[in-house]
Amino acid sequence: xxxxxxxxxxxxxxxxxxxxxxxxxxxxxxxxxxxxxxxxxxxxxxxxxxxxxxxxxxxxxxxxxxxxxxxxxxxxxxxxxxxxxxxxxxxxxxxxxxxxxxxxxxxxxxxxxxxxxxxxxxxxxxxxxxxxxxxxxxxxxxxxxxxxxxxxxxxxxxxxxxxxxxxxxxxxxxxxxxxxxxxxxxxxxxxxxxxxxxxxxxxxxxxxxxxxxxxxxxxxxxxxxxxxxxxxxxxxxxxxxxxxxxxxxxxxxxxxxxxxxxxxxxxxxxxxxxxxxxxxxxxxxxxxxxxxxxxxxxxxxxxxxxxxxxxxxxxxxxxxxxxxxxxxxxxxxxxxxxxxxxxxxxxxxxxxxxxxxxxxxxxxxxxxxxxxxxxxxxxxxxxxxxxxxxxxxxxxxxxxxxxxxxxxxxxxxxxxxxxxxxxxxxxxxxxxxxxxxxxxxxxxxxxxxxxxxxxxxxxxxxxxxxxxxxxxxxxxxxxxxxxxxxxxxxxxxxxxxxxxxxxxxxxxxxxxxxxxxxxxxxxxxxxxxxxxxxxxxxxxxxxxxxxxxxxxxxxxxxxxxxxxxxxxxxxxxxxxxxxxxxxxxxxxxxxxxxxxxxxxxxxxxxxxxxxxxxxxxxxxxxxxxxxxxxxxxxxxxxxxxxxxxxxxxxxxxxxxxxxxxxxxxxxxxxxxxxxxxxxxxxxxxxxxxxxxxxxxxxxxxxxxxxxxxxxxxxxxxxxxxxxxxxxxxxxxxxxxxxxxxxxxxxxxxxxxxxxxxxxxxxxxxxxxxxxxxxxxxxxxxxxxxxxxxxxxxxxxxxxxxxxxxxxxxxxxxxxxxxxxxxxxxxxxxxxxxxxxxxxxxxxxxxxxxxxxxxxxxxxxxxxxxxxxxxxxxxxxx
Amino acid sequence: xxxxxxxxxxxxxxxxxxxxxxxxxxxxxxxxxxxxxxxxxxxxxxxxxxxxxxxxxxxxxxxxxxxxxxxxxxxxxxxxxxxxxxxxxxxxxxxxxxxxxxxxxxxxxxxxxx
Numbered sequence: 006x007x008x009x010x011x012x013x014x015x016x017x018x019x020x021x022x023x024x025x026x027x028x029x030x031x032x033x034x035x036x037x038x039x040x041x042x043x044x045x046x047x048x049x050x051x052x053x054x055x056x057x058x059x060x061x062x063x064x065x066x067x068x069x070x071x072x073x074x075x076x077x078x079x080x081x082x083x084x085x086x087x088x089x090x091x092x093x094x095x096x097x098x099x100x101x102x103x104x105x106x107x108x109x110x111x112x113x114x115x116x117x118x119x120x121x122x123x124x125x126x127x128x129x130x131x132x133x134x135x136x137x138x139x140x141x142x143x144x145x146x147x148x149x150x151x152x153x154x155x156x157x158x159x160x161x162x163x164x165x166x167x168x169x170x171x172x173x174x175x176x177x178x179x180x181x182x183x184x185x186x187x188x189x190x191x192x193x194x195x196x197x198x199x200x201x202x203x204x205x206x207x208x209x210x211x212x213x214x215x216x217x218x219x220x221x222x223x224x225x226x227x228x229x230x231x232x233x234x235x236x237x238x239x240x241x242x243x244x245x246x247x248x249x250x251x252x253x254x255x256x257x258x259x260x261x262x263x264x265x266x267x268x269x270x271x272x273x274x275x276x277x278x279x280x281x282x283x284x285x286x287x288x289x290x291x292x293x294x295x296x297x298x299x300x301x302x303x304x305x306x307x308x309x310x311x312x313x314x315x316x317x318x319x320x321x322x323x324x325x326x327x328x329x330x331x332x333x334x335x336x337x338x339x340x341x342x343x344x345x346x347x348x349x350x351x352x353x354x355x356x357x358x359x360x361x362x363x364x365x366x367x368x369x370x371x372x373x374x375x376x377x378x379x380x381x382x383x384x385x386x387x388x389x390x391x392x393x394x395x396x397x398x399x400x401x402x403x404x405x406x407x408x409x410x411x412x413x414x415x416x417x418x419x420x421x422x423x424x425x426x427x428x429x430x431x432x433x434x435x436x437x438x439x440x441x442x443x444x445x446x447x448x449x450x451x452x453x454x455x456x457x458x459x460x461x462x463x464x465x466x467x468x469x470x471x472x473x474x475x476x477x478x479x480x481x482x483x484x485x486x487x488x489x490x491x492x493x494x495x496x497x498x499x500x501x502x503x504x505x506x507x508x509x510x511x512x513x514x515x516x517x518x519x520x521x522x523x524x525x526x527x528x529x530x531x532x533x534x535x536x537x538x539x540x541x542x543x544x545x546x547x548x549x550x551x552x553x554x555x556x557x558x559x560x561x562x563x564x565x566x567x568x569x570x571x572x573x574x575x576x577x578x579x580x581x582x583x584x585x586x587x588x589x590x591x592x593x594x595x596x597x598x599x600x601x602x603x604x605x606x607x608x609x610x611x612x613x614x615x616x617x618x619x620x621x622x623x624x625x626x627x628x629x630x631x632x633x634x635x636x637x638x639x640x641x642x643x644x645x646x647x648x649x650x651x652x653x654x655x656x657x658x659x660x661x662x663x664x665x666x667x668x669x670x671x672x673x674x675x676x677x678x679x680x681x682x683x684x685x686x687x688x689x690x691x692x693x694x695x696x697x698x699x700x701x702x703x704x705x706x707x708x709x710x711x712x713x714x715x716x717x718x719x720x721x722x723x724x725x726x727x728x729x730x731x732x733x734x735x736x737x738x739x740x741x742x743x744x745x746x747x748x749x750x751x752x753x754x755x756x757x758x759x760x761x762x763x764x765x766x767x768x769x770x771x772x773x774x775x776x777x778x779x780x781x782x783x784x785x786x787x788x789x790x791x792x793x794x795x796x797x798x799x800x801x802x803x804x805x806x807x808x809x810x811x812x813x814x815x816x817x818x819x820x821x822x823x824x825x826x827x828x829x830x831x832x833x834x835x836x837x838x839x840x841x842x843x844x845x846x847x848x849x850x851x852x853x854x855x856x857x858x859x860x861x862x863x864x865x866x867x868x869x870x871x872x873x874x875x876x877x878x879x880x881x882x
Numbered sequence: 883x884x885x886x887x888x889x890x891x892x893x894x895x896x897x898x899x900x901x902x903x904x905x906x907x908x909x910x911x912x913x914x915x916x917x918x919x920x921x922x923x924x925x926x927x928x929x930x931x932x933x934x935x936x937x938x939x940x941x942x943x944x945x946x947x948x949x950x951x952x953x954x955x956x957x958x959x960x961x962x963x964x965x966x967x968x969x970x971x972x973x974x975x976x977x978x979x980x981x982x983x984x985x986x987x988x989x990x991x992x993x994x995x996x
Binding site: 021022024025026028029031032033035054055056057058061062064065 | 911912913916930931932933935936938939954956958959960961
């Protein structure tokens with residue numbers, strides 16, 4: 006008979022065995038009767054000789070059963086029963102675990118989606134972004150986050166394309182916000198001008214129609230457009246007959262030739278439509294503004310691809326030193342492009358939730374240890390009845406398993422809930438907004454595994470500690486006095502570890518919080534209150550010549566300034582706090598010309614009259630731009646104070662002439678402004694050259710207005726004023742300057758808030774752990790305390806003793822936590838502003854906080870100790 | 883407290899080996915196997931007779947013995963066990979390794995006088 010057959014035929018087998026054993030005993034009894042015993046005696050003796058029939062039957066059965074599975078199920082049944090007898094304990098343990106497992110599942114879902122999932126393009130590991138790399142002195146001085154990822158000039162792109170060998174295809178991408186009209190209200194959309202190769206590199210076929218081909222991606226090629234899925238849905242209601250229709254982009258008709266499938270988007274550069282970039286070969290424009298994407302030839306390594314493009318770039322530098330001397334170039338994999346910045350924050354959060362889970366596991370282990378101590382007698386009885394040590398350990402582990410699974414299921418609910426919140430805050434983390442995040446099968450598998458590992462973590466110590474119970478000892482003694490020095494040591498160690506882990510988290514949270522505070526309280530140099538910002542773009546066909554551009558901006562400003570409630574209005578090519586900066590070279594015209602490539606550089610800003618008044622930036626000397634700064638006059642320049650100090654030390658810069666590498670080629674300094682932060686709050690003021698929009702009319706990016714009332718209330722009136730000048734002007738994202746600032750620090754704020762939340766949970770859990778251990782030890786020592794009270798001990802002294810126990814439990818944890826933090830907070834360095842990763846004040850504050858909270862957690866057990874009634878405690882047995 | 887394992891026999895598998903050896907001489911029922919082992923060992927091995935049954939179940943599971951219901955000398959309904967070909971092979975294997983083990987132990991326990 007095979008095993009499975011046996012398994013299902015348990016009944017007949019048992020009865021056969023029982024019959025067989027009965028026959029055995031009777032045969033033996035017959036032998037004994039033959040040797041002269043009475044039947045009674047013989048049967049008794051035969052049974053004694055045979056041994057424990059039930060146990061042997063059981064063992065015989067185990068030979069056949071699927072041993073592990075069956076015992077496991079039985080252990081689980083017993084476990085459920087025993088856990089249900091202690092509902093409070095069970096509830097606390099499950100809630101703790103649900104929190105820990107849920108937080109881990111949520112963060113892991115995000116990590117899985119963002120860091121682990123390959124990009125949705127075939128062979129995406131071969132797709133790279135190519136960047137120019139400025140000379141070293143520019144790199145170190147740059148205010149940008151990734152100064153080595155400089156956009157590429159069209160001329161260089163053409164050179165790379167024809168002279169490199171490592172790539173199958175190379176495409177230029179130029180982000181462009183363009184007004185769409187002809188369908189619904191005019192609206193600004195994020196478009197991209199891209200090479201035909203763009204779609205080949207990404208390898209995604211259009212949903213409808215086709216993408217453009219090489220013949221359309223040439224100067225003066227066809228005006229064709231490929232729509233993104235969302236735009237197709239919102240503007241055309243998903244009409245499949247849209248291909249072949251015409252829409253107006255930038256006031257020009259474009260023929261729709263295709264629609265891309267849903268989710269087709271670059272993770273770091275969102276676009277809703279694509280038009281051919283149509284780069285003019287031999288373009289002498291020296292601006293660097295293209296993003297370049299390329300696909301590696303099969304088998305070409307990243308390093309050799311970088312070397313290939315760098316060689317070509319160095320050659321350009323030798324041929325045109327004024328433009329590209331000492332510039333390099335390199336290839337960055339597309340996936341790193343997406344996640345590079347984000348991964349630090351995500352991994353930080355993952356570390357935090359792992360700590361929370363470890364602390365939760367520590368707490369449950371402690372609970373189990375205490376419970377185990379109370380259950381010593383039960384365990385001893387089971388051992389006495391013949392349960393082997395491994396059986397008892399398995400039983401205890403089964404209980405841990407039930408707890409962790411019971412915690413894992415609500416944990417997934419916690420994860421769903423948390424993911425809702427996280428999905429909403431993804432853009433702040435620098436991630437593209439995604440459709441609702443939900444844990445997939447892989448992630449759920451991860452959570453299940455996590456639950457199991459956690460069960461092992463918190464179940465192993467108690468299982469090992471209590472399976473060693475000597476039944477004789479445990480049964481002889483009364484329950485109260487058995488505390489077990491080993492058990493106490495383990496409990497103490499667990500609390501110390503929990504304290505250490507929560508201290509690390511608190512330190513990290515404290516550092517991030519202070520860094521965030523430093524950022525939002527930094528002196529900006531401008532007054533952010535009561536400013537309305539209106540980003541917009543020219544429609545180039547309508548405003549293609551400089552005079553018209555200048556006049557257009559002037560007219561809009563005139564109308565806005567005339568609005569009641571507007572105190573001042575101006576324009577800027579780049580709003581502060583939007584992370585943008587443009588820089589170029591300059592020289593003092595009263596000094597000899599520096600050699601090529603050695604000219605100093607400064608940031609450039611182009612503004613209209615009243616800019617400094619609107620922004621609340623004081624003028625130090627000279628004047629603001631005014632209506633007299635017209636395009637036909639000598640260009641005027643305003644510099645900031647940092648510029649004046651650096652390049653005109655001890656001189657009055659007013660009246661000096663500068664030669665510029667950008668826009669107007671020269672100008673005269675007419676004013677010096679106070680310093681103000683521009684790129685973002687973290688970047689200290691740098692030397693800035695400010696030009697007049699009326700004299701550099703191409704450069705325009707936003708209107709700004711200072712309002713008397715709250716700026717939001719003026720938004721409609723300002724947009725109306727714009728549309729009075731040009732009804733087709735696309736306007737979007739009208740915000741107050743405070744909102745713009747808020748977005749610029751959204752990410753540090755989110756990082757700091759999330760880490761604080763996790764640190765708070767960790768602290769709470771660790772304190773529950775501390776409280777539990779102290780309360781338990783007081784309960785255990787009721788007799789001892791009673792005796793001391795009876796002998797006249799002071800209640801206050803008892804309180805001090807228990808609180809002292811609490812401190813003794815915490816101290817090693819605090820020391821260890823500080824040591825670990827000193828090593829770990831270094832990883833935060835890139836996220837910190839104006840505070841060191843080992844900031845002593847933060848460390849001291851966190852330790853003090855932990856000690857205070859620890860004392861509070863000790864207080865309740867201490868009070869209970871001081872209220873022990875000596876008489877009752879001595880009777881308590 | 884003695885563990886069940888301690889009661890079984892000298893070492894794990896020893897009882898099974900002795901059962902196979904006993905059955906090699908002919909088919910027997912459980913009680914008869916127990917008697918045979920006890921007599922052959924001159925009562926030196928005190929086996930708790932019940933432990934025979936888990937051992938027999940293990941041997942059945944491995945396919946080294948087979949069993950069918952029959953009658954004892956006293957006309958009692960009993961299961962009669964018979965060694966299979968696989969059981970004989972297994973016995974050979976165990977005997978040779980057992981011999982080697984005994985020889986090894988003997989050399990250690992009784993070193994030659996020098």
